Amino acid sequence: KQEVTQIPAALSVPEGENLVLNCSFTDSAIYNLQWFRQDPGKGLTSLLLIQSSQREQTSGRLNASLDKSSGRSTLYIAASQPGDSATYLCAVPNAGNMLTFGGGTRLMVKP
Amino acid sequence: ETGVTQSPTHLIKTRGQQVTLRCSSQSGHNTVSWYQQALGQGPQFIFQYYREEENGRGNFPPRFSGLQFPNYSSELNVNALELDDSALYLCASSLEQGRGGETQYFGPGTRLLVL
Numbered sequence: 518k519q520e521v522t523q524i525p526a527a528l529s530v531p532e533g534e535n536l537v538l539n540c541s542f543t544d545s546a547i548y549n550l551q552w553f554r555q556d557p558g559k560g561l562t563s564l565l566l567i568q569s570s571q572r573e574q575t576s577g578r579l580n581a582s583l584d585k586s587s588g589r590s591t592l593y594i595a596a597s598q599p600g601d602s603a604t605y606l607c608a609v610p611n612a613g614n615m616l617t618f619g620g621g622t623r624l625m626v627k628p
Numbered sequence: 629e630t631g632v633t634q635s636p637t638h639l640i641k642t643r644g645q646q647v648t649l650r651c652s653s654q655s656g657h658n659t660v661s662w663y664q665q666a667l668g669q670g671p672q673f674i675f676q677y678y679r680e681e682e683n684g685r686g687n688f689p690p691r692f693s694g695l696q697f698p699n700y701s702s703e704l705n706v707n708a709l710e711l712d713d714s715a716l717y718l719c720a721s722s723l724e725q726g727r728g729g730e731t732q733y734f735g736p737g738t739r740l741l742v743l
Contacts, residue, residue, distance in 0.1 A: 521670075551731070560632075560718055561671075561734040606670055613684045614722060614730055615661060618670035 519544045523607060523619035530597055531627050538592040538622045540607035545585045548614075552581050552592050553606045555621070561606065565592070597626045632721050632735035640741045641709050649704045649738045651719030659683070659724040660702040661732065662694060665716040677702055678724055714742045 520543045530536055540550070549568045553561040565581040567574045567590070574581050580593040590607060604623045608616040633652045641647050653660050659678045663671035673686040677696035691707040700721070706713055716739050720732040 523670075553734075558716070558737075558739065560634075560736040561720075563731060563733070566731055608670075611684075613676065614659070614724060614732070615673045615676055615684050615686070616663070616671070616720075616732065617673070618663075620670045 519547075519609060519611065519617045521607060521609060521617050521619040523605075523622050525622060526620065527623040527625075529625040529627065532597060532599060534597050534626075535593070535595050536597055536624070538594070538605050538624070540590040540592070540619055542588045542590075542609050542617075545588050547585065547609045548612075549610065550581075550583055550590050551608050551610075551616070552579075552590075553608065555604045555606060557604075564605075594624075597624075599626050599628050602626050632719060632733050634717075634719050634735040634738050636738060637736070638739045638741075640743065642743050643709055643711060645709050645742075646705065646707045647709060647740060649706075649717050649719075649740070651702045651704070651721075651735060653700045653702070653719075653721030654733050657721035657723045657733070658700055659722045659730075660696055660700065661720045661722070662702070662704050663718040663720065664688075664713075665718060665737070666712075667715070671718055674704070709742045711742050714740060716740075 552564045567583040578595040604621045608618040661676040662674040665671040675685040716737045722730045722732045
């Protein structure tokens with residue numbers, strides 16, 4: 518059974534810092550890994566999807582990496598801004614595309 | 629192209645009641661998945677519907693049931709509500725083409741409070 522863990526559970530940084538969020542998974546036989554953003558009480562917004570054959574995916578100030586063999590992914594946020602404050606979730610699908618999520622990292626970027 | 633929509637946005641029920649939540653999938657998507665997100669936790673997979681059939685189910689009791697309609701919209705029904713059913717219920721749609729790992733697009737969720 519796939520298990521997904523995210524560390525840290527919460528993070529508070531000053532504006533402008535570069536930061537790394539971590540995601541680990543127990544079963545390396547994955548199709549892809551997806552990073553989502555969730556604002557308080559809202560739905561999920563897809564940020565990046567890395568296919569199992571890829572090592573990295575970039576979108577603006579966000580860069581996600583994937584190391585299947587070690588069961589890890591990182592989300593790197595460059596030059597953080599207060600508007601980046603949200604919960605970040607990673608998820609992996611099974612063969613039927615049913616997602617297993619981590620518990621999320623709650624990020625606060627202070628002005 | 630419209631995104632995934634859910635209704636209602638908020639709902640308050642009492643223990644023992646029944647509730648129906650609705651989801652309209654993104655245009656062209658044939659698969660709908662439902663997730664339950666308790667406060668402070670990641671979403672948990674409830675079940676998935678593909679072309680009007682249940683295609684997979686997470687660790688939820690039978691009082692959680694669903695439907696998918698010919699236009700691919702979906703309902704989640706919960707009977708005999710319990711206090712622990714209080715959560716954000718998220719619906720996601722995707723276009724499954726048998727290759728696995730298609731991107732899922734999430735709706736804004738329905739916040740259910742059971743008193």
